[in-house]
Amino acid sequence: MTAALRFDPIRLPEKCEQLRKEVRAFLAEEIAAGTFDPHAPNREDNDAPEFSRRVGAKGWLGMTWPKKYGGQERSFLERYVVTEEMRVANAPTRRFFVADRQSGPVLLKYAPEHIKMDILPRICRGEVCFAIGMSEPNSGSDLFAAKTRATKTDDGYLINGTKIWTSSAHIADYMIAIFRTSPPTKENRRHGLTQFLVKMKQPGIQVNPIGQITGQFEFNEVVFTDYFVPDDHVLGEVDGAWKQATSELAYERSGPERFLETYYVLTELVRAVGKNPDTRSAEGIGRLVAQVHTMRRMSVSVAGMLQAGKEPVVEASIVKDIGTVWEQQLPHRVRDLAAFVEETATNRETLEKQLDFAIKTAPKLTIQGGTTEVLRGIIARGLGLR
Amino acid sequence: MAESENIVAETAEKIFADLADAQTINHDKQGAWKAPLWQALTEAGLPLSWVPDDLGGSGASLAEGFSVLNVAGRHAIAVPLAETMLAGWLLTQARIASPDGEMTVLPASPKDRITLNADGSLSGRARGVPFAKDAKHFAVLADGNGSISIALVDAAKCRIESGVGLGGDHNDTVTLDKVQPAAIKPAPKGFDQTTLMLMGGVVRSLQIAGALEAMLDISVRYSNERVAFEKKISKFQAVQHNLARLAGESAAALAAATSAADTIASANSLNNDAVFLEAASAKIRCSEAAEKGGGIAHQVHGAIGFTNEHILHRYSLRALAWRDDFGSESYWAVELGKLVAIRGADELWPLVASR
Ligand SMILES: Cc1cc2nc3c(=O)[nH]c(=O)nc-3n(C[C@H](O)[C@H](O)[C@H](O)COP(=O)(O)OP(=O)(O)OC[C@H]3O[C@@H](n4cnc5c(N)ncnc54)[C@H](O)[C@@H]3O)c2cc1C
Numbered sequence: 001m002t003a004a005l006r007f008d009p010i011r012l013p014e015k016c017e018q019l020r021k022e023v024r025a026f027l028a029e030e031i032a033a034g035t036f037d038p039h040a041p042n043r044e045d046n047d048a049p050e051f052s053r054r055v056g057a058k059g060w061l062g063m064t065w066p067k068k069y070g071g072q073e074r075s076f077l078e079r080y081v082v083t084e085e086m087r088v089a090n091a092p093t094r095r096f097f098v099a100d101r102q103s104g105p106v107l108l109k110y111a112p113e114h115i116k117m118d119i120l121p122r123i124c125r126g127e128v129c130f131a132i133g134m135s136e137p138n139s140g141s142d143l144f145a146a147k148t149r150a151t152k153t154d155d156g157y158l159i160n161g162t163k164i165w166t167s168s169a170h171i172a173d174y175m176i177a178i179f180r181t182s183p184p185t186k187e188n189r190r191h192g193l194t195q196f197l198v199k200m201k202q203p204g205i206q207v208n209p210i211g212q213i214t215g216q217f218e219f220n221e222v223v224f225t226d227y228f229v230p231d232d233h234v235l236g237e238v239d240g241a242w243k244q245a246t247s248e249l250a251y252e253r254s255g256p257e258r259f260l261e262t263y264y265v266l267t268e269l270v271r272a273v274g275k276n277p278d279t280r281s282a283e284g285i286g287r288l289v290a291q292v293h294t295m296r297r298m299s300v301s302v303a304g305m306l307q308a309g310k311e312p313v314v315e316a317s318i319v320k321d322i323g324t325v326w327e328q329q330l331p332h333r334v335r336d337l338a339a340f341v342e343e344t345a346t347n348r349e350t351l352e353k354q355l356d357f358a359i360k361t362a363p364k365l366t367i368q369g370g371t372t373e374v375l376r377g378i379i380a381r382g383l384g385l386r
Numbered sequence: 387m388a389e390s391e392n393i394v395a396e397t398a399e400k401i402f403a404d405l406a407d408a409q410t411i412n413h414d415k416q417g418a419w420k421a422p423l424w425q426a427l428t429e430a431g432l433p434l435s436w437v438p439d440d441l442g443g444s445g446a447s448l449a450e451g452f453s454v455l456n457v458a459g460r461h462a463i464a465v466p467l468a469e470t471m472l473a474g475w476l477l478t479q480a481r482i483a484s485p486d487g488e489m490t491v492l493p494a495s496p497k498d499r500i501t502l503n504a505d506g507s508l509s510g511r512a513r514g515v516p517f518a519k520d521a522k523h524f525a526v527l528a529d530g531n532g533s534i535s536i537a538l539v540d541a542a543k544c545r546i547e548s549g550v551g552l553g554g555d556h557n558d559t560v561t562l563d564k565v566q567p568a569a570i571k572p573a574p575k576g577f578d579q580t581t582l583m584l585m586g587g588v589v590r591s592l593q594i595a596g597a598l599e600a601m602l603d604i605s606v607r608y609s610n611e612r613v614a615f616e617k618k619i620s621k622f623q624a625v626q627h628n629l630a631r632l633a634g635e636s637a638a639a640l641a642a643a644t645s646a647a648d649t650i651a652s653a654n655s656l657n658n659d660a661v662f663l664e665a666a667s668a669k670i671r672c673s674e675a676a677e678k679g680g681g682i683a684h685q686v687h688g689a690i691g692f693t694n695e696h697i698l699h700r701y702s703l704r705a706l707a708w709r710d711d712f713g714s715e716s717y718w719a720v721e722l723g724k725l726v727a728i729r730g731a732d733e734l735w736p737l738v739a740s741r
Contacts, residue, residue, distance in 0.1 A: 005633060007641035009648035011741075020739065088735050263735075271731035282723030283716055287674075289726055290667035290719065293738055294642040301641060315637070322634045379633055380626035383606050 005315065009297065010304030016081045023085040026058060030091070039350050041090045041264055042214070042357035047129075047171050048092035055086075055093075056126025061100045065108060069116055070124030076307040080300065084256035090264060094168060094218075099123045102252060103130035103176050110236035110244065111197065119174070133163040133177025133198065133222065134245065140165075141374050143178070144190045144242060148224060150179035156231050157181075157196070159204070159224040167368075169207045169220040172200045178241045190242035195235040204228065214360045247311070252369045254302040254316035259295040259323030261365060262358040265334045266292070268351040272341045284337040288330065295323050314382030317375045325372065328365045331358035394435065394446050395453035401426045402461040408697040411464070424465050424488070433470035434484050441483040443474055451475075452647035455589055456640075459596020462700040464555050466490055466517035468589050473525035476582060480536035480571035487522035490515055492560055496583050496713045500562060502530025507564040508537060516711060518558035519548045526562075527573065527582050534578055537567035553704035576657040584661065586712030587669035588650060591643035594672040597705040598636040601683040604698065605629060609686055619686075628682050635679035642671040645741070659737060662725060666718040673715035676705035 031038055035051050055061060063079045065071025083101075086093050104123050107116055122128045139145040148161025159179055169175065175198040182192040200207070204227030209217045236244045266288055273281045299319050305312040335355055341348065366372045380386055405423040427433055435451040437443020446454075451471055458467055466488045473489035492512035493500055500510035508528050518524070524544065526537045543565045551557030606629060609620035619625050646668035653661055680702040684691050691698040709715060726734055 005637045005640070007637055007644070009641075009645040011648075084739065088739075267731050267734055270726055270734055273727060275727055275730070277723060277727045279720055282721075282727065283719040284723065285726055286666070286719030286721065286723030287670055287715070289663070289722055289734070289738070290642075290670035291674075293663060293667045293741065294638050294645075294671040296738060297645045297741065298638065298641045314633075318630075318634045318637050321630070322638060373627065376627040376630035377623070379630035383602075383629055383633055385606065385609065385620040385626050385629060 005318070007298050007301040007315065008304065010077075010301050012077050012081060012300065013075075016078055019078055020081045020085060022058075023060070023082055026054075027085065027089045027091060030054070031089070036090065036092050038090045039264075039268075039354070041354065042216075043092070046092045046094035046216075046218075047168075049095055051092055052095040052126035054126070055096065056124055059124075061096055061126055062104055062120060062124035065104060065120060065124070069108070070121030076303050077300075080256065080303045084260065084296075087256055087260045088263060095129045095171065096123070096126050097257075098132060098168065099128060099130040101255065102132065103174070106176055106195070106235060106244070107197070110195065112232050115197065115232065128173045129168055129171050131166050131169045131172035131175040131200070131222075133166055133169075133175045135163065135165045137162060137164050141371055143245060144184070144193065146178055146180060146193060148177075148179050150181050150194060150196065150229065152181070153228075156233070157229045159196075159198075159227040159229060161224055163222040163224075165210075165219045166207075166222050167219045169200065169222050170209055170217070174198060175200055175222070176235065178245060181239055192239050193241040193245075194238050195241040195244050196229050197233040197235055198227075198229060199233075202227070213363075214357060253320040253375075254299055254306075254312070256296070256299055258320045258369075259292065259299065259327050262327045262330045262361060263292070265331050265351070265354050265358045268347055268354055269334045269338055269341075271347045272338060272345040272351050274345070278340070280340070281337050284333065288333060291326055295319070295326060299323065314379055317378045317382070320369065321372055321375045321379065324365045328362045331355055331362055335359070392450055392453050394432070394450040395457050397430050398427075398432055398454045398457045401430060401432075402457065402463065406461050406463060408462065408700055412695070412697050412700060420465055427465070427467055428486070433467055433488075434474045435471050436475040437478050437484045441478055441481065442486075443478070443484055448651040449647070452588075452592055452644075452651060455592040456596045456643070459593030460600045462553075462597050462600065462704045464553075464700075464704075466520055468593060469517050469521070472586060472589055473521075473523070475585065476525040476527065476536055477538055479574055479577055482536060482538050482569045482571055485523050485538070488517065488520050489523045489525055490517045490521040491525050491527075491582070491586065492518075493527065493579070493582075494586065494711055496579065496717060499579075500526055500528045502528040502535050502537075502570070503564060504531070505564075506570070507566050508539065508562045509564055510562055512560045514549075514551070514710060515558050515560050516551070517556050518546050518560050519556040523568070524560065526567070527579055528570075529579070534573040535570050536573050536577075537570040539565055539567050551707045551710075553700075553707035555704070555707070557707070576655060581656045583712045584656065584665035585650065587718065588643065588646045588665050590708040590711050591639070591665075591668040591672040592647060594676050594705045594708050595636070595639040595643040597701040597708075598632075598639050598675055598679045601679060601698070601701045601705075602629070602632050602636045604701075605632060605683045605686045608691075612688075625686060628686055632679050632682040632686075635675040635682070639672045639675035639679070642668040642675075649741070659725070659729075660741060663722070663737060664741060666722040669713065669718045670715040670722070673709035676709055680705055 059072050060082045062071040063074045150157040178193045181194040185191045206223040208221040302315050431444030434443030435446040438445045469490040473491045474484045494515045498512045521541050524539045528535045545561040547559040549557050612619045646664040649664040
């Protein structure tokens with residue numbers, strides 16, 4: 001056989017289930033206290049600084065990181081449980097999610113010690129928000145076409161250019177960005193990009209909000225004009241960001257957030273059809289449950305591979321491909337299935353509102369974090385086709 | 387479980403590689419390969435994997451048997467190995483010893499019933515029974531006298547209307563008209579027709595997942611050989627994307643099937659929501675994968691894959707056929723949907739997350 005794709009049936013250990021109970025209890029308290037409404041994923045602003053601090057105080061940020069940086073040295077599987085429970089509850093995770101998932105691990109790997117000691121504990125306390133500066137107006141899927149320049153000065157770099165689609169840049173304290181430090185070479189067009197830690201809210205950066213079709217303002221254009229970054233804010237190898245950026249994306253691709261973003265409409269569908277669904281609704285719900293269960297089993301399996309120190313690039317891409325296509329179709333299937341649900345069903349109104357929002361959200365799901373087409377290219381490479 | 391840790395699956399793999407080469411089988415229209423293959427499987431104790439020593443079997447674990455089925459699926463095996471294993475497992479539930487030779491299970495559909503009459507005989511009809519025509523004995527689940535029984539029945543005492551399924555294998559209707567069983571005992575507490583269908587469904591899911599792995603394998607290989615427009619077709623992005631989707635379907639089927647098998651292998655009882663969710667989901671998701679994945683495999687192969695001469699149909703048609711045994715995906719989707727509805731909206735996520 002060629003590419004042996006194994007998705008072993010990893011089970012979450014018992015201590016994860018204990019943790020799950022704690023997370024559920026915490027979220028129930030927050031809901032009771034009015035921090036957020038679990039039935040309203042379409043809230044205007046998903047930013048909740050106080051909530052973020054309370055999550056940090058629980059020890060649920062930077063969970064897998066070393067204790068000396070404020071982490072808990074817990075497993076990927078434990079982090080998995082926290083993430084999925086937050087996601088399913090529609091908790092307001094915007095302020096901390098990117099830092100916890102992605103930026104923190106990048107700093108851990110590539111930042112100098114004094115920066116780690118400064119920033120990582122603050123991430124763990126839920127105090128800082130990160131943005132990811134990869135895309136540019138003419139560089140999305142083709143990340144390596146990025147042009148925003150970092151020009152060497154005596155003790156640092158001057159940045160000029162524009163990043164775009166930068167989620168949370170308007171509230172972020174930091175951005176991890178890639179900038180061009182030298183031109184690509186003939187042999188390697190990916191060469192010449194460097195990863196930097198950028199302090200937001202400084203002179204030389206202008207953040208311009210971009211409205212989305214959902215009515216929300218989550219991403220931004222970020223314009224750099226002679227913005228100064230000191231030398232010790234270079235992350236990793238100068239001109240070598242292409243290696244780093246691709247491994248960073250592995251963190252981004254297989255988690256529960258890759259198939260649960262529109263999950264709430266399935267819950268509300270089940271509520272709306274009630275205890276005695278007709279055959280059509282029952283069948284539709286059964287299929288969707290079988291699909292989400294399978295997705296989750298695949299995703300947990302990849303978390304197990306990460307925990308075991310493997311680099312499941314192809315497997316993670318498969319989870320993101322199938323997962324995002326699924327969560328994109330979900331609101332439409334739910335709409336089909338809800339067509340004959342009585343107007344008087346108790347939560348019909350909630351379901352309608354949620355569907356409206358989920359259908360508006362759906363188009364982005366197969367774009368953010370790498371498009372379906374790009375992912376399929378990665379899978380094809382893994383199959384030995386490229 | 388990694389294959390190298392599983393000597394039973396390795397044995398099966400070796401026997402199939404030696405005696406069930408897809409190309410050879412495909413060209414041999416007389417079926418001369420069947421007897422030596424069955425004999426080798428029997429000598430290795432595989433058909434009675436799930437029967438303990440004292441009941442005439444080889445006493446492999448549930449997990450080992452499940453991985454044999456996945457391997458069998460990868461070879462789209464067309465002898466009643468899965469059926470005999472399942473029959474032996476069913477008989478073992480009631481501690482009835484398994485005889486030698488091919489067996490199959492009835493009923494094979496949730497819609498059919500076999501009844502135990504007051505005089506101890508069995509009546510009823512079972513449709514879509516795989517390999518009934520090849521079987522010497524049937525393991526039968528029967529309803530009657532207010533309880534559920536498991537019986538061993540001599541195939542010669544039943545009426546068999548032979549049929550051929552989508553995959554070209556026997557798929558027969560078996561009628562029992564007051565047939566006296568060779569042995570009959572009560573089923574264990576809680577064991578019912580749903581239990582048998584779920585177990586049968588997981589067996590088929592593993593086979594479908596295996597067939598998809600094989601389809602992915604031969605499709606990737608073919609795309610690296612076939613040249614069009616002066617390039618290997620594997621270099622076309624559209625073809626690459628199709629194969630990436632096939633890999634996804636294959637991976638999903640394998641994940642769903644092995645997760646369900648693992649659940650059953652480590653369950654204390656087969657009568658709970660966890661087993662139901664896992665087994666029903668596996669049958670649903672694997673059946674969907676058979677449709678989508680099989681479709682892509684054919685697309686990649688072009689016309690050659692549509693011929694009798696090519697081996698692709700051995701996998702694609704069997705995977706499609708297996709969808710129908712022990713409850714189709716539509717059947718299980720309705721049942722799973724009903725379960726979810728009864729438990730209610732707020733219990734759905736806890737159920738999914740419990741696995
Ligand atoms: C909600 C949201 C949040 C985002 N947040 C961030 C963020 O925080 N930081 C950040 O840096 N970026 C962010 N992005 C940007 C995202 O990463 C890019 O949109 C994505 O990588 C695609 O780039 P693009 O939009 O330029 O599309 P393009 O690259 O122009 O692609 C357009 C189409 O062409 C296809 N295509 C392009 N190249 C190929 C190819 N080689 N083969 C086949 N098809 C191809 C694509 O798949 C797509 O269908 C966000 C995007 C969204 C929607």
